[in-house]
Amino acid sequence: MAPIAKIIGQRVALGMLTLWIVSVIIFAGVQFLPGDIATEMLGQSATAETIAAFRKSLGLDLPVHLRYAYWLADVLRGDLGTALSNGRDIGELIRPRLFNTLFLALTAAIMAVPSALLGGLLSALYRNTFFDRLINVFTLSSISLPEFFIAYILIMVLSAKAGIFPSLADVDSTAGLAGRLNAVALPALTLTLAVLAHMTRMTRTSIINLLANQYIETARLKGLPEWRVLVRHALPNAWAPIVTVVVLNLAYLITGVVIVEVVFVYPGLGQLIVDSVQKRDIPVVQACSLIFAATYVLLNLTADVLSIVTNPRLMHPK
Incomplete structure (x- = not known):
């Protein structure tokens, strides 16, 4: 240890x-x-x-330099200051917005992570087949399109034409779980499509790189089914790069929601920072930016630690 x-x-x-x-x-x-x-x-x-x-x-x-020192000292004490636009405490102003952003990111993660792992496993299992090529086309298409374009396409198809989900993600503190899920369906789906490709392709690549190893051949010679060879023998040894990519994409889900929240007018931290920039509310902009930065640094640190824990060879570099 x-x-x-x-x-x-x-x-x-x-x-x-x-x-x-x-x-x-x-x-x-x-x-x-x-x-x-x-x-x-x-x-x-x-x-x-x-x-x-x-x-x-x-x-x-x-x-x-004095203004920075005073601001940093207040932040370290947990005092983010007062908003210039309405005179409210920034901590109280940010708290419900941060909860909304985390809820949106968590919903997108629940949709994206299992789908990416399953898609990567199936793509590796049926590699070089029509299914594998279909997955590659889908992931390359989703990774090539900007988030706002995906958002407008989903609004046109699932909201304007089909009428399944609302085009504006309007939620408040009184909304229940079902109402929140219905409101964040399109923003969460947009974020899911934005991060799905990275995790799917990394899962596929990591597993395929391990299939030529001798212990994989031994498992096959024992007569184990191919899916069991992948899940029981290949996947556990491929966790290090997969976990790193998953955690970094989770960081993006939290810190990269600004465009998506603005498109859907979702009352999250991203929408708040855009409104504060327009109002020249500098203390709020600083507080939101620092929260985004701290979240990304924390999740990046988590990715480093998990990659080390899941791959003990990294603990003893040559």
Whole structure:
């Protein structure tokens, strides 16, 4: 356990360093946005004295490095600040939006992960057949299309023409599980199609690369069915790259939902950050960006750890 603990500690330290660098980039990027936030918030008719007082109330009269230090200290205490657009606490504003985004990502993951593993297994089992080529065409098509295009196609087919699902994913805190699932059906299906190809092709490739090994040939010589050879002998040894791709795509499901949420007007974190950019609500933009970054770093760290645990050879590099 000592080598694993050491490697996990190194990965955690690297993840914290990465997150700190990302926080610097987020803060600096927001500061370099064109225009003046005080003028945008107060309007062009505001007097110079009013603008100066407003800038002082926001701490914009302080040097950049001091503003960053105060902002980072507040974040570490769990204080994300106050929204400029409505004066609400950002933590309270983000909490229901974050829940909606996580619910959407979880729904898409439940649809995508089993489908990708099953598709990859079947594609490897019937490789070089019509079924395998059909899977390849489908995955290459889905990976080549941008999310907003897939979303509009699904809206046209399943909402406008078939009338099966609503075109707008409108949910609130009073919606039950069935109502939420019905509302997020099209956004979840869009995300599923966006990430399905990576996981399916990695599962297929990882399993096929193992089929020439001697223990696979031994299992076949024992008379085991081909599907059992794949599931019992090939799949367990192919988990390392598959798990890495699955976890990284789960990270995309959470951090890459901005476009999908905007298309379906879904009240999640992605929609909130777009609305906040339009309103020049800088504290909310910073908080949402930091949450997205922390989520991606955490899941990337999880992918590293799982790839090490599922492949002990990585613990002893030559």
